[in-house]
Amino acid sequence: MNLKHCYNFQQFRRLARKRLPGPIFHYIDGAADDEVTYRRNTEAYEECDLVPNVLAGVEDIDMSTTVMGKKIDLPLFLSPTALQRLFHHEGEFAVARAAEAHGTWFGISSLGTASIEDVGAAISTPKMFQLYYHKDKGLTNSMIERCKEADFDAIALTVDTIVGGNRERDLVTGFTSPPRLTLGSALSFATHPRWTMNYLFRKKFELSQLKDYVDEGTNISLSISDYFSTMLDQSMDWKAAEEIRKDWGKHFCLKGIMSVDDARRAVDIGATAIMVSNHGGRQLDGSRTPFDQLAEIVDAVGDKVDVICDGGIQRGTHVLKALSVGAKACSGGRLYLYALAAAGRAGVEKSLSNLRTEIERGMKLMGARSVGELSRNNLRYRNTVS
Numbered sequence: 323m324n325l326k327h328c329y330n331f332q333q334f335r336r337l338a339r340k341r342l343p344g345p346i347f348h349y350i351d352g353a354a355d356d357e358v359t360y361r362r363n364t365e366a367y368e369e370c371d372l373v374p375n376v377l378a379g380v381e382d383i384d385m386s387t388t389v390m391g392k393k394i395d396l397p398l399f400l401s402p403t404a405l406q407r408l409f410h411h412e413g414e415f416a417v418a419r420a421a422e423a424h425g426t427w428f429g430i431s432s433l434g435t436a437s438i439e440d441v442g443a444a445i446s447t448p449k450m451f452q453l454y455y456h457k458d459k460g461l462t463n464s465m466i467e468r469c470k471e472a473d474f475d476a477i478a479l480t481v482d483t484i485v486g487g488n489r490e491r492d493l494v495t496g497f498t499s500p501p502r503l504t505l506g507s508a509l510s511f512a513t514h515p516r517w518t519m520n521y522l523f524r525k526k527f528e529l530s531q532l533k534d535y536v537d538e539g540t541n542i543s544l545s546i547s548d549y550f551s552t553m554l555d556q557s558m559d560w561k562a563a564e565e566i567r568k569d570w571g572k573h574f575c576l577k578g579i580m581s582v583d584d585a586r587r588a589v590d591i592g593a594t595a596i597m598v599s600n601h602g603g604r605q606l607d608g609s610r611t612p613f614d615q616l617a618e619i620v621d622a623v624g625d626k627v628d629v630i631c632d633g634g635i636q637r638g639t640h641v642l643k644a645l646s647v648g649a650k651a652c653s654g655g656r657l658y659l660y661a662l663a664a665a666g667r668a669g670v671e672k673s674l675s676n677l678r679t680e681i682e683r684g685m686k687l688m689g690a691r692s693v694g695e696l697s698r699n700n701l702r703y704r705n706t707v708s
Contacts, residue, residue, distance in 0.1 A: 323336060323337050325337070325664060325665040325672060328664065328669070328672060328673075328676075330636070330637070330676065331637070331656075331657060331673075332636075334660040334661045334664050334673060335351070337660070337663075337664040337665075337669075338409075338661075338663035338664045341514070341516070341517065341663055341664055342409065342663050343507065343510035343511050343514045343517055343518070344495055344506075344510040345492075345495035345496060345501065345507050345510060346408055346409065346497070346517070346663075347663070348491040348492070348494075348495050349405075349491075349495075349546075350409065350656060350663065351491070351656075352489055352490075352491030352492060352604075353489065353491075353603035353604045353607070354487035354488050354490075354603060354604050354605055354606065354607040355488050355490065355608070357607065358603075358607055359600055359603035359607050359609050359611065360603030360604070360607075362603075362611050362634075363600070363612065363613075363634030365611075366611040366612075366614050367639075367640045367643055369703060369704050369705055370702070370704070371701070371702045371703075371704065372642065372684075372688060372700055372701065373701065373702055374687055374688045374689055374700070375688065375690075378690070380685070380686040380689060382691065383682050383685050383686060383690075383691060383692070384692040385397060385678070385681055385682060385685065385693060386692075386693070387650055389427065389630065389650050389651045390427075390448075390450075390475065390476045390594055390595050390628055391475075391573055392448040392475060394425055394426040394427060395424060395425030395426060396424050396425065396426045397641060397645055397650075397651045397681070398426065398635070398641055398651060398652050398653065398654075398677060398681070399421065399426045399428070399653045400417055400426070400427070400428050400429065400653065400654075400655075400658050400670075401429060401452075401597075401632055401654055402434070402450060402451070402478065403431055403655040403659060404431045404433035404499075404546065405433060405434075405435060405529075405546075406659075406662065407435035407436075407525075408435070408499070408527070410662045410663055410665075410666045410669075411520040411521070411524045411525075411666075412666040412667055413435050413436055414430050414435060414436035414441060415436060415441075415445075416662055416666045416667035416670055417658060417667075417670050418444070419671075420667055420670035420671040420674055421445075421447050422445060423671055424671075424674045424675075426447065426448075427447065427448045427450055427653075428448070428450070429449070429450035429451065429452050430450075430451060431452045431454075432451075432452060432454040432456075432531050432532070433454070433532070433539065433549070434529070434530060434531060435527065435528060435529065436530055438451065438469055438472045438474070438530075438531060439468065439471075440530075441472070442469075442472025442474060443472070448475045448476075449472075449474045449476075450476045450478050451465070451469045451474050451476070451477050451478070452478045452480055452577065453466070453478065453479045453480065453566070455479065455554060455566070456554055457553060457554065457555045458535055458553075461532065461535040463569075466569055466570055468531075470570075470571075474572075475572065475573060476572060476595070477566070477570050477572070477573075477574055477575070478576070478577040478595075478597065479566055479574070479576055479577065480577045480601075481579070482577070482578030482580075482600065482601050482606075483550045483578070483601065483605060484550075484554070484556050486546065486547030486548060486551040486605075487547060487550075487601070487604050487605035487606065487607070488547070488607070489545075489546070489547050489604060492545050493545075495507070498545050499529070499543065499544060499546065499549075500527050500543055501543070527540070528540045536553065538553060560591060563591055564591040564592065567591055567592050568592075573594045573595065574592065574594055574595075575593060575594065575595035575596065575597060576595075576596050577596075577597040577599055578599050578600070579596040579619070580598060580599070580615055581615075581619075582619055582622045582623075585598075585619045585623045585629075586622060588627065593627060594627060595627060595628035595630060595650075596623070597630045597653065598612040598616055598632060598649075599633050600612060602633050611634060612631050613640075613643070616629070616631050616647045616648070616649060617698075620647060620649065621648075624648050628650045628651075629648065629649050630649060630650060630651050630652065630653055631644035631647075631649040631651075631652045632653045632654060633654060633655075635652050635657050636657065637677075637680060638677050638678075638683070639680065640652070641681055642681065642684045642688065642690075642696060643701065645696045646697055646698060646701050647698060647701070657673065657677070658673050660673075661673035688700060
């Protein structure tokens, strides 16, 4: 299989598995505990059916929407994810250029491998920074100030990593950042020479936002779950989130909201967006899926804040279902990380092109000329009442 023949999520996943050493692939692919929530994040969409309308005059389709004050050409964007240069040497810039080409949001992580400054200087598409609230307040504050200076458009505070999830695949494979050489991992690296040569001989791997404050993750190998459990501040609360929002002063998103009560509190502290997300099933296994929670959250706060459905997206029809419920847009990580691992920027662009085509085709078949014409009238649930 090659990139030309990657038409869907699962084909990108298979190609990524061929290209990556085992520990790196399973870091992307894995989730918490028994990975029940991870699987259900996508399965939830299959419990909901689309009801199309016809004879709607759909020659011209408008897929644009406005999220956090920015009009984007596609109701889908690329969630901030960590460690991207482990998956492909082009890392965040491959993802950012693909987002730029498709006119949509791009985000970088506190655990990113490209710096706030470099991304801010090079990328013109709307930019989000995903903030982890560290015990080291100098580190947390420095990232906010750097985002101000680099003219980022929004900060998303991740609120569902108060402790690391039990990611058992990482325990089995021994995955760490940076990768730790063991007997098992050495064999996997040796059988993936292209990845290994890129990792060893291109720009030194680093966590660009953290390296001047902590060695963990850049010079000291640590699992991501252990990083969350030891480096992040477990005393983070609503007051802390509100203080960050005030300090930042621009569009502010909370990533990891799953309950109506928390959605309402997000509005109360001045958030302009929330990402309904369970961290891709990587934190609390057995938790509800974003799509299953979406309707009640939209009903509670959808007229006060931009509601983004994050996670489980594998098809354009999944996006259409979330938009029909009332989300302003959708986002995801794995939907582009497999493509990044498969072929760098070209892979991410093809993944987004595939999804764009699916969304446009789906809207035409649904009889919707714009995303605003999608509604719950287009949906029927098999086993639940909406």
